[in-house]
Amino acid sequence: MQETENTIAEFDALLDAASDRMEAETAELRERNRRLESLLAEKTAVVKNLEDAWKVAQISAQLRREIRSLYGACCGYCGVCEEDVGSELTLDHFQPVARLGQDTRENLVYCCFACNAFKGDY
Numbered sequence: 559m560q561e562t563e564n565t566i567a568e569f570d571a572l573l574d575a576a577s578d579r580m581e582a583e584t585a586e587l588r589e590r591n592r593r594l595e596s597l598l599a600e601k602t603a604v605v606k607n608l609e610d611a612w613k614v615a616q617i618s619a620q621l622r623r624e625i626r627s628l629y630g631a632c633c634g635y636c637g638v639c640e641e642d643v644g645s646e647l648t649l650d651h652f653q654p655v656a657r658l659g660q661d662t663r664e665n666l667v668y669c670c671f672a673c674n675a676f677k678g679d680y
C-alpha cells in the first residue's frame with residue numbers, strides 16, 4: 559500500500575513537471591510567434607514602401623510637373639513650400655498603391671517628406 563502511494567506521488571510530481579515544461583514551452587512559442595508577426599509586419603511595410611517608391615519613380619516627368627504646379631510647389635497637406643524646405647517635394651498617392659491607388663492627377667498629391675512619411679498607407 560505504501561508503495562502504491564509513493565508511486566502515485568511520484569507520478570503526480572512527474573505530471574506537474576511535465577505540465578510546467580509545457581507551459582514554459584507554450585509561453586516561449588507564443589513569444590516567438592509574436593516576434594515573427596512583428597517582423598513580418600515590418601518587412602511587409604518595407605515592401606509596400608518600395609512598391610510605392612517604384613510606382614512614384616514610374617510617374618512621368620510631365621505629370622510630376624503638372625501636379626507640382628497644381629499645388630503651387632507647396633505641400634498639399636501641411637502647406638509647407640519648396641522655398642521653406644529648400645528642395646522639391648515628393649508625390650504621394652492619396653489612395654495608396656497598396657490599396658490600388660492609381661497614378662492619376664486626381665490621386666496624386668504634391669507633399670513634403672514629413673507628411674508623406676507620416677501618412678504611410680492611410
Ligand SMILES: [Zn+2]
Nearest residue numbers: 633636670673
Ligand atoms: Zn507637409
